[in-house]
Amino acid sequence: MQLGLVGLGKMGGNMAERIRRAGHEVVGFDRSSPKRDVDSLEKLVQALDAPRVVWVMVPSGDPTRSVVRELGGLLSAGDIVVDGGNSKWTDDQLHAQELGAKGIGYLDCGVSGGVWGLQNGYALMVGGDKDHVATVQPIFDALKPPAQTDESGQELPAAGFVHAGKAGAGHFSKMIHNGIEYAMMQAYGEGYELLEATDLVDDVPGVIASWTQGTVIRSWLLDLLVRALDEDPQLDRIRGYAEDSGEGRWTVEAAIEHAVPMPAIAASLFARFVSRQDDSPTMKAVAALRNQFGGHAVRAVAAQEAERPA
Structure with missing residues (x-):
């Protein structure tokens, strides 16, 4: 299958490589990356055979809106745009409506996997029309993690990919995923701080590493904390400052809108704000x-x- 990919940064560049390894053709464009195959969106569209599929991996907000708007003027009826960034779901609903009026399909795809996705595969949460999902399915299959098998060798139900619902459902699902991630990281961080604060524990990194096997709190995030402590046991080389990329705020806003109590995620979001103050x-x-x-x-x-x- 042929795919146009806009945005060749850490995520986009690795995704392009994983898709190519699966035997698909990728035409990449990035305004600043030397890895680009073409030097404009117009040339990217011209390089693709109709019906075209163009995947957008640029920062959310105005950058994504601008690219989608420009693609809407370059693509034709029957083409499909996939937004794989971290856009707010309300933007997806507008994009689907605007492109749909021109006969252009639109899918929103929440992507999780970070810099490890090239090796391990990406978890994909997709929103949009089922026929458009079916068209792009070979690309989703190339990106998602490989199938898992049970002890008898029987293939387990597909994981790492879901058609979550209509336009906006993919990014809404990814938003909640990231909100949960905020709370999990906050809990691990607080546990680390308390371990460091006591004089009872001599080997804090060792304690945290011991949790990665056989415990109910083991996770990939915990594995990554162990990795970070291996590299810097006292975390002396980094400041206690944590940005929020938007999804945590949107998760809390949605919780308020739907009257869903979400104290852990809300607290983890506000903790990030505290981290930016030298003297609160x-x-x-x-x-x-x-x-x-x-x-x-x-x-x-x-x-x-x-x-x-x-």
Whole structure:
């Protein structure tokens, strides 16, 4: 099968390679990558045989909207656009409507796998029309993890791919996946901090590594934490600063909209905001209040810090 791929960064570049290894043809375009096969979206479309399939892997928001809009002016009825980035599901609904008016199909595909996807395969959550999904299925099959078998050698039900529902369902599912990821990482991080805080435990990395086999909290994320501690046992080389790419916020917003209680994910999102503050104003207020009502001691700002200009 032939595929146009827009965006050849860490994810897109590896996906292109995995698809090629499966025997498909990929025509890649990226505005800055030297790995590109063509130097414009127009030339990418011209290089593909109709009906065309173009997969978009660029940052969510305006970059994706711009590419989809431009493709809408270049493609023809019967072609299909797949957004494999981290777009908000409401954007997918608009894109499906706008492209559908021109006879162009649209699929949203939440992709998980990170930089390890080239080796291990990617989990794919797809939204859109079932006929369009069927057209792109050979590419989905190339990207997803290989089939697993049970102890008798019998192939297990397909995993790593799902047609989640109508337009927007794929990115909505991936959004919730990432919200869960926020909470899991926060729990592992808090456990690590408490282990480091006590003088009872001599081998913190060893304890965490021991959890990777036979326990109910084992996971790939835990394996990655072990890897990080192998490289930097005290995590001295990195700051405790964590960005949020949007999906955590959207997950909490959706929870509010649907009145679904989501305290763990919400707390993990707000913890990331705290990580960006060198001296949290919130905790200053808490300390001041504790001092006012209970006479609890507060830690004064060092004189040299107090003298710094605002």
